[in-house]
Amino acid sequence: MRVDLSTEQVKAGDVTFNVTNTSRTLAHEFVVVRSDKPIGALHYNEHEKEVEESALEVVNEIEDIEPGKSGTLTVKLEPGSYILLCNKAGHFKLGMVNHIAVTN
Numbered sequence: 001m002r003v004d005l006s007t008e009q010v011k012a013g014d015v016t017f018n019v020t021n022t023s024r025t026l027a028h029e030f031v032v033v034r035s036d037k038p039i040g041a042l043h044y045n046e047h048e049k050e051v052e053e054s055a056l057e058v059v060n061e062i063e064d065i066e067p068g069k070s071g072t073l074t075v076k077l078e079p080g081s082y083i084l085l086c087n088k089a090g091h092f093k094l095g096m097v098n099h100i101a102v103t104n
Contacts, residue, residue, distance in 0.1 A: 001094035003030075003084050009101045016074040017084075021065040028091065031061040032075055033083045039097055042083070049089040077102045 019030045034057040035042070043052040059082070062071040079102050086096035 001096045003098040012079045015077050020070040023067045028086045029063045032059040036081050050087050
């Protein structure tokens with residue numbers, strides 16, 4: 001369970017994410033969140049086993065990427081820090097999260 005990136009830094013503007021679910025059995029999602037917080041500081045709901053998306057600045061997402069399938073998401077990103085995560089129950093805590101920096 002992980003979110004692998006081809007780069008850890010991109011230029012501000014339109015950014016396209018090509019997302020592939022390499023799992024053979026589990027559906028995933030890809031959520032883009034603007035946040036200056038460290039990943040460990042995100043509010044996690046232990047009961048739901050998800051990050052509280054209502055407490056985040058969600059830019060956009062791809063929901064329900066089935067096993068072996070891909071999706072593309074293009075978003076306009078301003079300079080700053082962003083967190084990319086899967087928020088299916090339990091996936092965040094298992095490591096499906098990464099950070100990306102957006103520069104001028």
